[in-house]
Amino acid sequence: MSVEIRRVQSKKEKKSFIKFAWKVYRKDSELKKYWVPPVVADYMKTLDKEKYPLYDHADIALFTAWKNGRIAGTIAAVENRRHNEIHKDKTGFWGFFECINDQDVANALFDSASQWLKAKGLDAMRGPVSPSMNDQCGMLVKGFDSSPVFLMLYNPPYYNNLVTNAGHKIGQELLAWYIDQDLIDIKRLSRIAQHVMKREQLSIRTINMKDFDNEAAKIRDIYNRSWEKNWGFVPMTDKEFDFMAKSMKQVAKEHFIYFVEDKEGRPIGFSLTLPDMNIPLKHVNGNPFTPWGLLKFWWYGRNISAFRTIVMGVLPEYRNKGIDSILNAQISEYGGKHGLYSSEMSWVLKSNEAMSKLAKVIGGIPYKEYVIYEKEL
Incomplete structure (x- = not known):
C-alpha cells in the first residue's frame, strides 16, 4: 500500500499528531518499560504558533503519514529565521519524528519535510530538533536500557536506521554523563x-x-x-x-x-x-x-x-x-x-x-x- 502524507492543521489533528507516539511505544514491552509519555498539554503549547514565542521568528509545518488507513508516522519541519540570520546559512530543521519500523513511511515523512523546507529557500536540514536547539533535540543511539531524564528524549533503536537510510549523515554527537x-x-x-x-x-x-x-x-x-x-x-x-x-x-x-x-x-x-x-x-x-x-x-x-x-x-x-x-x-x-x-x-x-x-x-x-x-x- 502507498503512503499518504497529510498536513496537520486543526487542534484535533495536532492532538492526534502528539498521541501517535503511544502507538509506537505502548505496543513494545521493552520500549514501554523506559519511555516517558510527553505531557500533551505542554506539547500542544509548543506547537501553537500563537502561544510559543519561537514562532515570532520561526515557522513550523506538521505532517502525518498514513498507511493502510492508519496513522504510521509524524514529523515537523521548522524554519528558524533567527538561526539563519545568526549563522549566515540556510538550514532548516526537522523534529517530533515518530514512526513505525517502515522505511517507506520514514522516507515519505522526510520527503514532505524537505519539500516544505526547500520551498522556504533552505538548502539543508538538521534534526531531530523539536522545535529548536533550546528545546529537546538529538536522536538516542546508545543507552536504551534506562529512561530519559527530564526534557531529554527517548526513541526506538531502529530510528537510527530509518534516518540514515533516508540519506542523513551525522552532524554532531551529544553525550549524557551519569x-x-x-x-x-x-x-x-x-x-x-x-x-x-x-x-x-x-x-x-x-x-x-x-x-x-x-x-x-x-x-x-x-x-x-x-x-x-x-x-x-x-x-x-x-x-x-x-x-x-x-x-x-x-x-x-x-x-x-x-x-x-x-x-x-x-x-x-x-x-x-x-x-x-x-x-x-x-x-x-x-x-x-x-x-x-x-x-x-x-x-x-x-x-x-x-x-x-x-x-x-x-x-x-x-x-x-x-x-x-x-x-x-x-x-x-x-x-x-x-x-x-x-x-x-x-x-x-x-x-x-x-x-x-x-x-x-x-x-x-x-x-x-x-x-x-x-x-x-
Missing part, C-alpha cells in the same frame, strides 16, 4: 573550589526565588553571552526566555540553581539543575492535570533523588579559571548531605573536550549518546 553521588570525591572538589574562589575573589550563592524575575534576567544574560560561540546556538529572545523561565519555576529548587559572583557582587557564572520530573511523569500517561494524574504525580514525585544539570554558563572573560569546579562542588556537597543518589549532565557536545574532562573529574560516565543528523536538500 554522575553517581557515591563516586564523587567531594572533599577534593571542595578544596579545588575553595582555592579558585580565594584566588579569583569569588563567592557563590543560591537563586533568590522571591526575586525570581530579576534573577532569571541575570541567567539569561550569562547564558546568551557564554554560549554565543557554541555550535548551533541561537540566543533566546527576552520573550522566549521569560516563557521558559515561567515553566521552569514550577519545578525549580532553590538549592540547585547557583550564581558565582565577583568581588563586586556581579554574577559571572551560573548552573541550572532540576529534579528529574520524568520520574513522576512516567506514571501519569501524558496528563498530570486530571485528579487521578495529580495524585499520581504527587505520590511519585514526593522524594525525587535524581537530578539533571541542564546548563552551566560562565562569562567569556572568566573561562578556564575553574569557575565550573565551584558550581560542581556546591551541587555535589548539597546532594551528598541530602541523599540525592545521582544526576545527569546533559547534553554535552562530544567534541567539547573541556566539558568531558570536567565530567570525568567528578566521576561522570558517558552512558547515553545522541546524534543530530544533517542532509543537503
